[in-house]
Amino acid sequence: MDVEGDWESYLTARARAGLLRVRRRVEARAGMEYRIEGRTYVNFGSNDYLGFADDPITREGAAEALREWGTGAGAARLISGDYALVRELEEMLAAWKGTEAALVFPAGYMANVGVLSAVAGPGDTIVVDRLAHASLVDGARLSRATLRVFPHNDVERLEAILARLRGRVFVVTESVFSMDGDCAPLREIVACCQRYGAKLLVDEAHALGVYGGGRGCVVGAGLERVVDMVIGTLSKALGSQGGFVAGTRGLIEMLVNHARAFVYTTGIAPAAAGAARAALRELMRTTERIERLWQNVQLWRQQMRNIAVRGAGPICPVITGSAAAAVALAESLARDGYYAPAIRPPTVPRNEARVRVTVSAVHTPEQIAGCATSLSRAYAAVMNDEVHGEIHECA
Ligand SMILES: Cc1ncc(COP(=O)(O)O)c(C=O)c1O
Structure with missing residues (x-):
């Protein structure tokens, strides 16, 4: 969005419209x-x-990483070397997501922008769910591919769009939508992409730690070998900071070479990687927290009877x-x-x-x-x- 005129007028107009954002x-x-x-x-x-953002397990995971690795990565991962801690985290994430490999970025936002701007380019088309997160839209725009939008979770309309497209096509959706809480019809979307040879990116930022025994909706639906790119974040259910993409080894090595949001930024802070690793270890050990989450969700929704609320999570x-x-x-x-x-x-x-x-x-x-x-x-x-x-x- 362009900020027209001076900044003060912009802020006054936002405030008048009841849309001013404050920290x-x-x-x-x-x-x-x-x-x-x-x-x-x-x-x-x-x-x-899952309450990991303020928990003895993740605090200790961060502290241990801090003691061993210090406070910063020092430079971009390709410049000053790749901490074994981060590589271990990536191996754990890949195993958890059922893919060959994973690549960690300093934020989920950067994972989306980095991946989409690297995999697609001019002449390609990216077809995005209307309610997809801003980082997905920004990544699509940065790629300079043609951006098309399909109505939220509407597979028929998606199919109609794909049927008319030529060339390389990427379909982009979230598995659990951040502002609506509803789930995408993943199996239908996968089938549709397969019919038209489109590659699929699924953002699982709000599904990890919640659905599929914590492993997300893609694994929950048994689709981990057919979704081309799975995005996750370390910043939500894992209580830390950072993002990642999981997929084939070929995809990951291509991104190491070509994703500008990976190549040109300092690696994730050790404490953030350590906290995420500790949360992951705990989720691999027990699903007790996830069960408690769903009990609370049920309790909450039972009490929401007089208000129509979307989603079920x-x-x-x-x-x-x-x-x-x-x-x-x-x-x-x-x-x-x-x-x-x-x-x-x-x-x-x-x-x-x-x-x-x-x-x-x-x-x-x-x-x-x-x-x-x-x-x-x-x-x-x-x-x-x-x-x-x-x-x-x-x-
Ligand atoms: C669907 C979705 N994708 C990506 C992100 C970005 O993740 P992060 O907060 O780790 O940058 C968010 C968070 O706002 C999100 O809701």
């Missing part, structure tokens, strides 16, 4: 309790699905329509001590603003019940005001 200062955290600007909230806004979008109503709903929750973010355009389509609640394995039943009660009460009030015109989008 909230978190002063302390303990598990899911966050002190934000002087008040304590139970956080229902993070992607820390830990991401629970409560659609308000207007951005102003989403902000009012988030503010009402905050007054009761629960933090969940209002998500507004352009992150979600116009008139589909929402409060995005995410449930974690480490929420207590009391926290879940408290947030559900607060949300149900606030939703009724906010939507009533919305219908009677008392909540206005700013001009």
Whole structure:
């Protein structure tokens, strides 16, 4: 998006439209309790699905890596050498995802941008689900391939698009959509790609640690040998920071040579790799946390009966329509001590603003019940005001 005029006018216009983004200062955290600007909230806004972001296991994994490897990689991985820690993490990720190899990037965003801009180029076409994450769209744009969009999870329309295309085609989707929490029909998409010879990239950022016994939807559906590129992040259920792509050895070695977001950036920090490795080891040892997550999801959804929520997993979008109503709903929750973010355009389509609640394995039943009660009460009030015109989008 272009910022027209001076920056102050841009910010004023964003604020007037109720779309200004601000950073909230978190002063302390303990598990899911966050002190934000002087008040304590139970956080229902993070992607820390399994509670690994603040856990003795991952803290120790990070500390061990820090002691052994220091604080930084020092340079790009091809320049100053590749820490054995990161190579071990990649081998574990590949084994976990059922692929030949994996490559770690310093962020999931960079994995998407790096992979798509490397595999596709001018003359190719990338066909993307309408709700795909910004990093997938940015990667597709950077590749200079032609970008086509298919309606969300609509395999028939995808097929109609593929039937008309010539040349190299890549299909891009998420397995679990970040803002809606619903799952892609992966088997149908795979079959469709196979019919037309299109390569498939699936972003599993929100599926890892949650679906398929923690190994994601691709493995859950037995598709690990047929999906060409699987993206994951270390930053959500694994509680660390970083991203990765899993696929064939040929794909990975091509990316080592050609993905600019890999070649031209400093390697992942040892502490981040160490924390992710510790979380992975724990998930390979036991699925107990994942089971606790799903118990909490069930508890939460049982209490959401009076609100139509999409999806069936830990991401629970409560659609308000207007951005102003989403902000009012988030503010009402905050007054009761629960933090969940209002998500507004352009992150979600116009008139589909929402409060995005995410449930974690480490929420207590009391926290879940408290947030559900607060949300149900606030939703009724906010939507009533919305219908009677008392909540206005700013001009
Ligand atoms: C679907 C999806 N892909 C990729 C990313 C980027 O991952 P990271 O936060 O590790 O950069 C996100 C996170 O916002 C996401 O939701």
